[in-house]
Amino acid sequence: MSSAETGSTGTVGPVGPVGPVGPTGGVHPAPARTPSPWWSLGLLRSELVTTFRRWRTLALLGVLAAVPVLVGVAVKIETGDGSSAGGAGGEGPAFIAQITNNGLFLVFTALAATLPFFLPMAIGVIAGDAIAGEANAGTLRYLLVAPAGRARLLLVKYATTAVFCLVATLVVAASALAVGALLFPLGDVTTISGTRIGLAEGLGRALLIALVVAASLLGVAALGLFVSTMTNSGIAAMATTVGLLITVQILDQLPQLDALQPYFFSHYWLSFADLLRDPVHWDDLLRNLGLQVVYAAVFGSAAWARFTSRDVTA
Structure with missing residues (x-):
């Protein structure tokens, strides 16, 4: 055995990847591989395919698509005798009274009905399972063996959840539009401004x-991802995220907390109705979007800090 292969005591050191021989005769370690942007896109594509092929994901989308169907059929039955939707007092989700005149309003009604609970619950399930589910299944360690890096993997998980946010919302809107066009007339839209x-x-x-x-x-997606980095149980992460969501929704209704409510991520959710004004009122819409950016930045940073310092054993 040559002197280059032994230490001063003659024992054999650890063997690993080697690079070129240095000027002093030592062997330099091979440089770490840096994943290319194309590799990152492939990882994102693989994560998207995996997520949207799961039966749980398809079931969530199916439930979301069914909500506009139920609302549309209920309005059709209720107004079959010529009465107005929502009852004599006009109770019910926003815009429900206009559905019989224009089926397009079923889109706005369905989004208003699903946004407080159904949509964020679905996002909480996907986000809560993003990291914790991999750890629970024992696949997280193998994902990190690939040249992804923890920060890159976390970013791909969040991007996948963000895509699910878009797909889930569009599923609700598309289902509502199809049902609205089938059961009610379509035509010019009367805005909130008249x-x-x-x-x-x-x-x-x-x-x-x-x-x-x-x-x-x-914001909910970032919160769920942060919770997902705190545990190895996907069910616990999903339940915690949904529980936090319900808690914030309850606190947002308490008049004693009116000073804090503008800082809750759900406070301006229904401001999308301002897009049906003429002209559009942008103040609350911009506050809502700005608040989501803040929540995404804060909880995204917390998730990164937790995940990059976490001892992954599964």
Whole structure:
């Protein structure tokens, strides 16, 4: 055995990847591989395919698609005798009274009905399972063996959850539009301000509302991802995220906390209705989007700090 292979005591040191021989005769370690952007896109594509092929994900999307169907059928049955939707007092989700005159309002009603609970609950399930589910299944360690890096893997998980936010919102909107067109007439839209806009512009505003609703869920996605880095149990992470969501929703209704409520991530969720004003009122919409950016930054940073310092054993 040559002297280059032994230490001063003649024992054999650890063997690993080697690089070129240095000027002093020592062997330099091979440089670490840096994953290319194309590799990162492949990781994102793989994560998206895995997420959207799960039966749990498909079941969540199926439930979300069923909500507009139930609302539309209920309104159709209720108004079959000529009575107004929502009862004599007009109770019910926002815009429900206008559905019988224009099926496009079923899109706005469905989004208003699903945004407080159904949509964020679905996001909480996906986000809460992002890291904890991998740890529970014993696959997290193998994901980190690949040249991904923890920060890159965390970013891919959040991007996947953000895509689910968009897909889930569009599923609700598309289902509502199809049911609304099937059961009710479509035509010009009367805005909250009392003016009328054409059907094409109404469809454009419906799409914009769906995008705003999807963006409104990014704070919940970051919160769920942070919770997911705190445990190895996917069920515990999902339950904790949903529990926090319900708690914030309850606190947002207490008048004693009115000074704190503008800082809750859910406080401005229904501000998307301002897109149906003429002209559009942007103040609360911008507050909502800014608040989601703050929550995404704060809880995203907390998730990064936790995940990059975590001892992964599973």
